[in-house]
Amino acid sequence: MATSYADSAQAREWDRRYDAWGREKKARPDEFHDYEAAEQIRTQALIDRDARLLEERKSLKRRIGLAMMKMEMVCPPGGGAHER
Secondary structure (H helix, E strand, O other), rough: OOOHHHHHHHHHHHHHEEEOOOOOOOOOHHOOOOHHHHHHHHHHHHHHHHHHHHHHHHHHHHHHHHHHHHHHHHHOOOOOOOOO
């Protein structure tokens, strides 16, 4: 006995919505890995790391400058040779 296109479409809809025992299929997002979200998290972490490194470099430059000023107050820079 031949089946019509409508019967086939109805069967595909049944397969899509229900399991073999007639229970409705429910989506389970925890069963699948979201690669896009993982990539976005990784990209954001890299951006945050770069921003943090830039701030650390600025802070280090400031601290080195302050240390040099203190050293120059104790021992001012000369012409290179000690004068006696």
